[in-house]
Amino acid sequence: MDNNKKLSEGLLRADGINPAGATESERIAFGKMLDEQSKSKQSRPSVAWSDIWRIIMKSRITKFAAAAAIVAAIVVSVTVWNSSIPTASASAVQVLTDAAKAVGDVQSIHIKARMRTLPHDNFGMIGLKFDFVPIEMWKKVDDAGIMRWRIEKPGRVIVMDGNSTTMLIRPNHAVKGERPYPIGCFDTWYGHLMNVNEIIDNALKATMNRFSDQLCMRNEVLKDGSELVLEIESSAQGDFTNDWCKNTFIIESDHKKVYRFEAETKLLKGFEVFVHTDKEDVLVFEVTDIEYNPQIDNGMFMLELPADVIWHQEPKPLADNEKYEKMTPKEAAEAFFKACAEENWDEVLKFMSSSRVDDRLKEYYGGLEIISIGEPFKSGIYAGWLVPYEIRLRPTEINVRLSKENSAGRFVITGMYDSKLQLQEEIKWSNEPEILTDNDTYAKMSPEDVAKAYFGAFSRLDFDEMRKFMPESYVASLKGEVREAAKRGIDVQKQLPIVEVGEAFWSAEHSAYFVKCRNLGRVKEWKMGVRNDNPAKRWVVDGGI
Amino acid sequence: MDSEGQLEKIVHRCQDGERTAFEELFEIYQPRLKYYVRRLNSEGVDTNDVLQDVWLTVFKKIHKLKDAQNFAVWLYRIARNKVYDGFRRKERFVRLPEEEEFPVSGSVEPVFDAKDAEKLHRALNELKPYHREVLTLSFIEQMSYKSIADVVGCSIGTVRSRIFYAKQSLRKEMERQNG
Numbered sequence: 001m002d003n004n005k006k007l008s009e010g011l012l013r014a015d016g017i018n019p020a021g022a023t024e025s026e027r028i029a030f031g032k033m034l035d036e037q038s039k040s041k042q043s044r045p046s047v048a049w050s051d052i053w054r055i056i057m058k059s060r061i062t063k064f065a066a067a068a069a070i071v072a073a074i075v076v077s078v079t080v081w082n083s084s085i086p087t088a089s090a091s092a093v094q095v096l097t098d099a100a101k102a103v104g105d106v107q108s109i110h111i112k113a114r115m116r117t118l119p120h121d122n123f124g125m126i127g128l129k130f131d132f133v134p135i136e137m138w139k140k141v142d143d144a145g146i147m148r149w150r151i152e153k154p155g156r157v158i159v160m161d162g163n164s165t166t167m168l169i170r171p172n173h174a175v176k177g178e179r180p181y182p183i184g185c186f187d188t189w190y191g192h193l194m195n196v197n198e199i200i201d202n203a204l205k206a207t208m209n210r211f212s213d214q215l216c217m218r219n220e221v222l223k224d225g226s227e228l229v230l231e232i233e234s235s236a237q238g239d240f241t242n243d244w245c246k247n248t249f250i251i252e253s254d255h256k257k258v259y260r261f262e263a264e265t266k267l268l269k270g271f272e273v274f275v276h277t278d279k280e281d282v283l284v285f286e287v288t289d290i291e292y293n294p295q296i297d298n299g300m301f302m303l304e305l306p307a308d309v310i311w312h313q314e315p316k317p318l319a320d321n322e323k324y325e326k327m328t329p330k331e332a333a334e335a336f337f338k339a340c341a342e343e344n345w346d347e348v349l350k351f352m353s354s355s356r357v358d359d360r361l362k363e364y365y366g367g368l369e370i371i372s373i374g375e376p377f378k379s380g381i382y383a384g385w386l387v388p389y390e391i392r393l394r395p396t397e398i399n400v401r402l403s404k405e406n407s408a409g410r411f412v413i414t415g416m417y418d419s420k421l422q423l424q425e426e427i428k429w430s431n432e433p434e435i436l437t438d439n440d441t442y443a444k445m446s447p448e449d450v451a452k453a454y455f456g457a458f459s460r461l462d463f464d465e466m467r468k469f470m471p472e473s474y475v476a477s478l479k480g481e482v483r484e485a486a487k488r489g490i491d492v493q494k495q496l497p498i499v500e501v502g503e504a505f506w507s508a509e510h511s512a513y514f515v516k517c518r519n520l521g522r523v524k525e526w527k528m529g530v531r532n533d534n535p536a537k538r539w540v541v542d543g544g545i
Numbered sequence: 546m547d548s549e550g551q552l553e554k555i556v557h558r559c560q561d562g563e564r565t566a567f568e569e570l571f572e573i574y575q576p577r578l579k580y581y582v583r584r585l586n587s588e589g590v591d592t593n594d595v596l597q598d599v600w601l602t603v604f605k606k607i608h609k610l611k612d613a614q615n616f617a618v619w620l621y622r623i624a625r626n627k628v629y630d631g632f633r634r635k636e637r638f639v640r641l642p643e644e645e646e647f648p649v650s651g652s653v654e655p656v657f658d659a660k661d662a663e664k665l666h667r668a669l670n671e672l673k674p675y676h677r678e679v680l681t682l683s684f685i686e687q688m689s690y691k692s693i694a695d696v697v698g699c700s701i702g703t704v705r706s707r708i709f710y711a712k713q714s715l716r717k718e719m720e721r722q723n724g
Contacts, residue, residue, distance in 0.1 A: 003659050006659030006662075007657060007658075008577070008684055010659050010663065010666075011665065011684055012577065013663075014663045014666035015583060017579055021575070022572055022575040027571075030600060033600065033601060034564055034568075034604070037605070535673055535674075
């Protein structure tokens with residue numbers, strides 16, 4: 001025997017594997033699999049009819065459509081009896097087999113969907129109270145068999161150009177995978193929708209092998225033709241002793257996936273996901289349109305990145321890596337915030353996966369004060385630890401520019417400046433300030449009065465009052481941010497800035513009135529995700545900041 | 546597989562639906578496939594589940610395999626995809642870019658003796674995942690650079706340089722473990 005073969009066998013033995021062949025239990029399992037597959041080609045079944053009935057009736061989703069489900073069940077049972085097959089799964093298998101054949105020739109696909117998620121957050125992240133965000137997916141296989149795909153939502157886009165996979169988190173954070181990851185990577189589970197045949201394969205496997213998911217197939221007769229509906233009930237995966245991660249990803253929720261196939265063509269035409277809660281079933285994902293074999297230009301699979309892109313990559317070992325490897329999650333969180341407090345950005349970078357520290361992060365967290373770091377905990381299937389924290393952000397000086405050169409003749413805010421009178425944000429009024437019913441009262445207000453009134457209204461989240469000093473678009477945007485924060489469970493009131501209004505002054509340089517203000521710093525209380533499952537084995541901040 | 550001709554015949558018999566041919570294929574590849582999947586999979590994706598999925602796919606798709614000689618590449622590609630599919634379920638963020646490396650010309654590639662298999666196995670587990678993968682395919686299947694490139698989906702040049710650096714790292718790791 002040559003060295004190579006001996007080496008191969010030696011490696012296997014070192015791993016406790018007998019190179020001579022499979023183990024007895026593996027043989028038995030494989031034989032069982034062959035038996036089941038062979039049976040499925042002839043007669044088969046596996047999901048008993050009573051199971052199907054139980055699944056249909058127990059489903060909170062289908063309860064409202066119980067009558068339809070019963071009709072459907074009758075349709076299925078008739079099919080079953082007529083073909084002398086004792087259970088419903090036989091027809092499910094047939095439908096799925098036909099559906100797999102139907103998509104066999106699909107060269108390209110374009111799917112539009114909507115999902116309750118946040119525009120910039122993980123592709124797979126869900127929130128039962130979030131608004132729907134549009135998602136689009138494209139896939140194309142060219143004549144040479146090279147596959148390209150793209151998945152996009154407003155704040156993120158991920159593209160596979162045939163060679164590598166790149167994700168852009170807008171505006172300027174990017175991740176590149178050196179290999180063409182399978183669709184669905186980067187936590188875009190719904191990317192798998194583009195592999196329609198894979199969905200069908202998995203469903204087929206579940207049907208025939210009685211995996212943990214529960215499955216129900218029914219026929220629904222609609223006005224415009226009938227649909228074959230496949231429902232799969234899945235339980236949340238993970239440990240929810242602490243339920244922080246419950247219902248934050250589909251896989252971490254008790255949910256039902258509903259696939260709809262056109263009865264005649266067997267093509268997938270719809271897909272929905274409902275998350276079950278104690279009170280209700282919440283639709284969190286819904287395909288709104290599927291187009292088969294559309295023309296898609298290859299430019300769709302190219303991504304133009306901004307010049308100031310910040311790359312994220314797996315952390316490499318540091319010269320003093322051991323120090324960081326030894327840290328507990330709590331120590332890592334403390335060290336990260338301490339480095340932010342000291343504005344030691346080289347140290348901060350040691351806890352990040354990015355190539356440099358974003359200026360926005362520096363501005364936001366620089367000089368913070370740690371109030372408390374709580375005890376880390378695990379939740380769901382998240383590989384890292386979640387560390388509760390409470391910090392106070394650094395007080396900052398701001399100068400508010402005001403002008404009363406408008407038809408209403410009252411002071412309104414036109415710009416935000418830093419302590420050195422450098423412009424931070426131009427407040428653009430696309431329309432003239434409105435003439436208020438009590439305009440005279442407001443026209444008599446001094447710049448200081450206006451600043452006090454505005455920040456006072458801000459602290460009460462009195463958006464109507466804020467509109468008297470700020471453009472409608474600005475207030476609407478702020479209102480949206482507050483709403484999103486509230487949906488994420490953030491105590492918005494606690495985190496509002498406390499602004500101390502000082503004296504007004506005239507700047508000859510800017511030919512404008514300014515009011516000196518001091519943002520006394522706000523408190524942020526949240527959970528930070530840290531994980532060390534990387535080659536450097538040190539803790540990296542993975543989210544929650 | 547000692548004889549490629551023999552393997553081709555088994556694959557053709559599988560394509561004809563012969564049960565014993567599937568069993569033969571399973572006996573031949575299961576041990577090495579298991580070793581490969583375990584090397585890819587250090588983060589808790591269940592190896593048995595992956596292997597079960599791989600063989601189910603083989604059973605259902607083997608009729609589509611056009612070139613029986615290409616079976617091993619096809620099989621390992623399926624396994625690789627199943628493992629990464631498992632990763633996908635567990636990850637919040639991502640696996641990240643791996644830099645291209647180019648061997649220094651004139652450098653000597655280390656050679657490994659079968660007698661050191663146990664040490665080599667231990668050291669292999671300490672390598673970067675993408676180094677571990679190419680070496681595993683090279684050691685257990687004696688795959689060519691071209692076949693490895695087909696399995697991992699990169700260029701032959703990348704495989705060549707990866708194997709070069711992987712062997713250097715492996716040698717260093719073995720020396721480190723030897724103290």
